[in-house]
Amino acid sequence: MKFRSELDVKPLSAPIRYPQSILLAGSCFTEHIGERLNTYRLPVLQNPHGIMFNPISLCDMLLACVEERRYTASDLFSYGGLWSSWAFHGRFSSPDPLLALQAMNEAQREASAFLRRADWLVLTLGSAWVYELRGGVAAAGPQGSSARGGAVTGAPALGGFAPGQAVANCHKAPADWFIHRLLSVEEVLSALDQILHRLFLVRPGLRVLFTISPVRHLREGMVENNRSKAVLIQAVHHLVGKFDRLDYFPAYELVIDDLRDYRFYAEDLVHPNYQATQYVWEKFAASCMDADARALMQALDPLLAARRHKPFNPTGEEHRRFLARMGAEAAALQAKYPFLDLSADIAYFTA
Incomplete structure (x- = not known):
């Protein structure tokens, strides 16, 4: 008897090979693949701004790399005793604004340089739900003397962001600082389409591999999580059919439809466990790496x-x-x- 349907992953027409450089960005699942590639001594750069889940923030990060942006004091805000940026993960936050800026700009410089020699960009989209800043009074910059920690409830620290702009990380700020909404397929398509055109101008030979994270965002709700994944899947497959330099690796389907069992999840029932990530990696290596790379x-x-x-x-x-x-x-x-x-x-x- 057959108890599961195994997904047959089609090999890429132009698979990854040594010593190609790979930039990976997106959700935490990106780092599972990135760490394996790094372990096998491929030139890899992972999540230069830190983990990101929504496609809008991901596109903003890539645009900053394309434009070789440098961050200044006006891009920071103070909350909870830390200086942070809405464009960066919390691992860049610091009690010292100068140290925070230094870490952000060093990561940005490295990513901008790496992008210009990268052969592959692996993008893992996690969620179509976004948190957008409400209108309010910008927090003090590092030289300012106004209220510390974004103390005014309901008045978000804008930190260089415009009202209505999606943040990459909420930094545990009050919920009433944000508007929480689901992106439409058209919004995701528009953002990704624009950044792809900019990327191909900077790096004409770049190939892009999309994945959808199998991590379940159950804090949004089970129905809401499925709606979110559906938006991402629809947008990505539309783009893959449009450009010949885009590919799709079914990490989401391997966990959700192939393994399809809670025994392949960690105790939180949200993140795939070691067995699941190992299974996905084996499928990735078999379908996305060329024969010489697998032999090495x-x-x-x-x-x-x-x-x-x-x-x-x-x-x-x-x-x-x-x-x-x-x-x-x-x-x-x-x-x-x-x-x-x-x-x-x-x-x-x-x-």
Whole structure:
């Protein structure tokens, strides 16, 4: 008897290969794929502004990279003792506005430079629900002396954003600072279509791989989550049919329709667990990486396993021989594949 329908993922017509550079951006599920690619020593840059769920903020981030924007004090706001930006994840926030700006601009510079040499852009859309700032009084900039922490309830700190603009992160600000609404398919299409044209002007050879995150946004509600995913799926497939440089990888369908069981979710029943992400990764490697890349990844597996190995006796002769053998194997791989950067691995085994 057959108890599940396995999804047959079609291979990309032009799959990813070494040593192509890959920029990944979007929801937290992006980082599952990005970490695997990074582990296999592909040139990767992940979420330069931090995790983002909605496509509008994602497009704003990419536009900032295209335009090589630099952030200033007027782009910050103060709330809860931290200086933050509505365009960045909370990991960039700091009690010191200068440190916050420094981290944001360093990430922005790196992303702008990386984009101009990237071969692939992997975009994972998480939700079509957005939080838009209501109109109000802008919070003090780092040189200002007005009320600290955005203290006026219902008057959001605009921090360089216009009223009605979607934020990338709410930074735990009061709910009455925002209008919460579901984007239409047309709005998502328009935002993505515009940024794709700008991206192709800056990087003509860029290929884009879309995915929809299988993470369930149940805080919105189960029906609302499904409405959101439907908007994203409709918009993405319209674009993939429009441009020949766009592809779609069915991460969402692999978890929701193929695995289709709560045993593949973490305890929160929202995020896919290790088994699910491993299954999606295996499908990704089989369909999105070329044969030579998969062969090289297989050759790297013993090296990666050796890095994770915890010896019973770190100072013993047997472990020293193991390290010497793995160091020689790493050096041999480096010589065979000069585009790989295995310097850290060689240093680890020979230190």
